[in-house]
Amino acid sequence: MDETDQLIVRLKRGDEAAFAAIYGIHNDAMVRLAHAITANRASAEEIAQDSWISIIKGIDGFEGRASLRNWIFRITANKARSRARRDGRSRPLNAAAHAGESLGDRFTADGSWAEPPALWDEITPERILAGRQAWQQVLAIIDDLPPMQQAILSLIEGGRMPAAEIAALLDTSAGNVRVQLHRARETIRDRIDRDLSHERKMKKDP
Amino acid sequence: MLSCREVCEQAQDFADGRLGPLARARIRLHLLMCRNCTSFVDQTRQTGKLIRSTLSRQQGSKVSPELMAAFRRKTGDDATD
Numbered sequence: 001m002d003e004t005d006q007l008i009v010r011l012k013r014g015d016e017a018a019f020a021a022i023y024g025i026h027n028d029a030m031v032r033l034a035h036a037i038t039a040n041r042a043s044a045e046e047i048a049q050d051s052w053i054s055i056i057k058g059i060d061g062f063e064g065r066a067s068l069r070n071w072i073f074r075i076t077a078n079k080a081r082s083r084a085r086r087d088g089r090s091r092p093l094n095a096a097a098h099a100g101e102s103l104g105d106r107f108t109a110d111g112s113w114a115e116p117p118a119l120w121d122e123i124t125p126e127r128i129l130a131g132r133q134a135w136q137q138v139l140a141i142i143d144d145l146p147p148m149q150q151a152i153l154s155l156i157e158g159g160r161m162p163a164a165e166i167a168a169l170l171d172t173s174a175g176n177v178r179v180q181l182h183r184a185r186e187t188i189r190d191r192i193d194r195d196l197s198h199e200r201k202m203k204k205d206p
Numbered sequence: 207m208l209s210c211r212e213v214c215e216q217a218q219d220f221a222d223g224r225l226g227p228l229a230r231a232r233i234r235l236h237l238l239m240c241r242n243c244t245s246f247v248d249q250t251r252q253t254g255k256l257i258r259s260t261l262s263r264q265q266g267s268k269v270s271p272e273l274m275a276a277f278r279r280k281t282g283d284d285a286t287d
Contacts, residue, residue: 013281014277014278014280014281016278017273018235019269019274019277020268020269021269021276023268023273024266024268024269025265027267028261028264028265028267033213041236049270049273051263052273052276053273053276056280057280058279083245092254103211103214103215106214107209107211107214109211111209111211112208112209112210112211113210113242113243116242116245117242117245117246117249118245118247120245120248120249121250124255134256134260135237135256135259135260135263138257138260139260139264140265141258142257153257153261154261154264157254157257158258158261158262158264158265159259164213172281180216182218185212185218185250185257186218188253188256188257189249189250189253192253192256194248200270
């Protein structure tokens with residue numbers, strides 16, 4: 001019996017610590033998934049809560065044919081889809097690739113560096129941003145991404161979910177999931193790079 | 207020889223270990239000679255780490271009292287069945 005199986009058994013028994021653990025692991029990604037499908041952050045929170053109620057009700061009938069994670073996210077995606085239909089919102093198409101196109105202006109026409117990247121190796125971002133808590137800064141950047149990219153980032157980087165499973169949830173292709181992931185990471189790298197360069201300049205001539 | 211732009215476009219796949227041996231070797235060769243691209247690949251790796259540690263911090267959110275009550279109610283119902 002692996003860890004997840006044990007968690008399922010504990011959930012079925014009504015173990016509150018098990019419920020709190022599984023909630024902690026998945027809730028943020030569920031909200032971001034619902035946000036990506038409905039394009040509405042406020043209703044995304046409600047959909048996640050509502051999904052948890054369905055999960056509580058359905059856990060006894062869950063037989064473990066699909067993974068628990070997959071089952072949880074399918075419930076969320078289905079609820080988000082019916083909510084979007086009810087609200088007359090069709091899923092927003094992937095906002096044109098304004099994010100992640102940042103590479104474009106860094107190179108000359110022959111593909112060499114026009115604006116070289118700042119060196120992160122002498123001082124790591126963790127160290128530079130330590131006073132301001134690096135994670136808060138990164139979180140703010142993630143929250144700024146298009147909802148589709150937030151959901152993908154959270155499912156892949158936070159949940160280690162395979163691209164094909166995410167594609168099914170979001171009704172898109174695995175290829176598109178990888179493209180969106182790529183853009184999200186590049187946008188974050190670029191924002192951190194710009195923030196660090198800015199901070200260094202301020203340090204030099206405040 | 208790959209251009210800097212080509213190297214950077216493949217930096218994530220390189221950092222993720224998703225490239226084949228030949229593509230990997232071509233990038234390594236470029237990195238031996240290019241400090242800027244080495245910085246870029248390093249930034250890409252560090253960004254991945256920062257994203258993962260940020261998202262894992264997000265995984266600590268607490269169950270609302272209402273939801274926990276619903277979970278408790280469900281278990282209570284089962285017990286009286």
